[in-house]
Amino acid sequence: MDRILKSISFIFHPLIMPLLGVVFYFSKSPRFIPNEIIQAKIISLFILTVILPILIYFLLKTLGKVQSIYLKTTNERVFPLVLNCIIILIVLQRIITPNQILELYYFFVGILISTITCLMLAIIKFKASLHMISVSGLFMFFIALSIHFNININGTLALMSIITGAVATSRLHLKAHTYSELIVGVFIGAIPQLILINYWFN
Template identity: 65%
Template structure:
């Protein structure tokens, strides 16, 4: 059980949540989208939101800006959050167009706002849970898409809420966060997505 709870934090790492949202969107969208366009965007997003952050992490570790991938202190989170904000801006400027993928555009805008909120808290030495921020924001996006496209994804939503509980349990088990840090993470993830949904739902 100990190994399972520890592995959950890695398997459902925040780095994978944006690409998971994009894949879900393309599989559920009723609009016709050319397969080559989907493949191109997924490849570009995978490079920017998964591979690039991993490379930047090793760069920060080499420069002694972070001690481990766990980012145990609020201070260690500042540079990764800044870089993640820059990457999200690149996605909004270069890959996701509001005229073509308005749902994804506001999804990533919500991610940017959540990241900046987490950064501000980190500057003030409060360590909000990025894991909870990511999974909660993704869940809110799924709920909005189910309403927007009038599709039944009750099983998916049940799985998402199960994951929220599992990730929270994992973070508590490894002593990465307090309950209040987990709760603040949930709010930081959900609120921007909930507010921005008014622009596309």
């Protein structure tokens, strides 16, 4: 059981959640988007949101700034979160712009807001769960897509419910977070996505 719960935390690491949201969007969106554009955006996002943060992590670990990829202390979180904000800003400026794919643009705006909020909490020594921020934000994005496009993804939403619960259980079992840190993480991840749905129709 210990190995399973550790695997859940690793498989559903916050780094991969934005990319999962983008892949899911392209798979479910009724809009016609050329495959070349889809592939280019997915590859660009993979490099920026997964590969680059991993390289930065190894650099920070070499410099002794972080101890593990889970960023267990608030001090370890500050610099990576600042860099992640910069990466998301680059994504919003260069890859997912509002005049191209509005839903994905506001998805990343929501991620940016959640990241900034998490950064501010880290500065005041509160360790909100990054896992819960990412999985709850993705869950809310899926719900928004189902409503916005009027598509039936009940199976996916049920699976996301299970994943969200499994991630929370994993973080508690590993003693990575308290209940309050998990709950705050859920709100930080979900509320920006919920609020930004209003801008999808502009």
